[in-house]
Amino acid sequence: MRCVRFGAGFAALVFVTATAAAQPVAIVEDVSDRGAGVEFMDYVSAGKVIKLSTGGKLVLGYLKSCFRETISGGTVTVGTEQSEIQGGTAERTKIACEAAKMQLTAELASKSGAMAFRGKENDRPIGRLARPNFTLYGQAPLVEVARGSTVIIERADKVGERYEINGEGGQLVRGTFYDFAQANKNLVPGGLYTATSGSVRLLFQVDPEAQPGNTPAAGRLIRLQPAG
Numbered sequence: 754m755r756c757v758r759f760g761a762g763f764a765a766l767v768f769v770t771a772t773a774a775a776q777p778v779a780i781v782e783d784v785s786d787r788g789a790g791v792e793f794m795d796y797v798s799a800g801k802v803i804k805l806s807t808g809g810k811l812v813l814g815y816l817k818s819c820f821r822e823t824i825s826g827g828t829v830t831v832g833t834e835q836s837e838i839q840g841g842t843a844e845r846t847k848i849a850c851e852a853a854k855m856q857l858t859a860e861l862a863s864k865s866g867a868m869a870f871r872g873k874e875n876d877r878p879i880g881r882l883a884r885p886n887f888t889l890y891g892q893a894p895l896v897e898v899a900r901g902s903t904v905i906i907e908r909a910d911k912v913g914e915r916y917e918i919n920g921e922g923g924q925l926v927r928g929t930f931y932d933f934a935q936a937n938k939n940l941v942p943g944g945l946y947t948a949t950s951g952s953v954r955l956l957f958q959v960d961p962e963a964q965p966g967n968t969p970a971a972g973r974l975i976r977l978q979p980a981g
Contacts, residue, residue: 778833782821782970783812794927794970801831805841814971816852820845821969848890849960850972855887859977862953883909885945885958891973892940892965893933894948898925899978902950906975909956910945934967950977 777796784791786809791797797813805811811824818834827841835845898904898920908914916938918931926932933939940946943961947954955977 778817779813779815779831780970780974781811782814783810785810792927794930797831799831799833803829803831805829814848814850814852814969816850816856816971816974819848819850819852819971821848821971822846848969848972850890850969850974851887852971852974852976855955855957855974856976858886858955859953862955883945883956886955888958888960889940889973889975890960890963891934891968892942892959892963893938893967893973894940894975895933895970895973896931896948897929897974897976897978898931899950900928904931904975904977905947905949906940907947907949908941908944909947914941914944914946932967933973934965939965948975948977953977 776798778799779797781791781793781795781797784793786805789803789805789809789811791801791803791811797803803811805824805826805828807826809826811822811829813822813824813829813831813836815821815834820835822836822843822845824836824838824843825841828839829841830837830839836843894906896904896906896918898918900920902920904918904920906916906918924931924936926935940959940963942959942963944959945956946959947956949955957975
């Protein structure tokens, strides 16, 4: 990983359009400031301003640029790919992720009411030649589950491995996310899996070098609901 430190005078160029501002561009991976106005696992959109107190800390995972920012103090303006920091410092690390690709594919499938792939292969192991919709870079997915819905994670290239996650379950983080890491569960590196919720079904691969446990959120996020 490559880390770059920025001082209080750093200002990144932030381009905010009406469309981009309505879309979640980052996820709050950690926050230690009660007055920040955001909480753990909140999505934030471009243009969001977060004010941190002296000593307050915030970790943002950007879904498109795959920057993971650890910010200390100051005023943070969320951008489309990175934040503008005034009066504080930040450590920015580039991680492996395809969260934006996953989110776009899921949104298109949700709007069309269609699965990302169809045919008899849905009823049997798919095989290594199938092209996944996205790649997870952590073995322990962080799965967003809509209230009242069910998400099924199932091995696609072999028979037997299957997880069913209920949106009403008490095991969800903030009532929304099922964290495989918190449940001490990990998928198989290199494995092909399907993620299904209602009419939306996506095929993904776990990177062969993916690590187990609590890795950066943007690299292991599964979101099957429309953005907004």
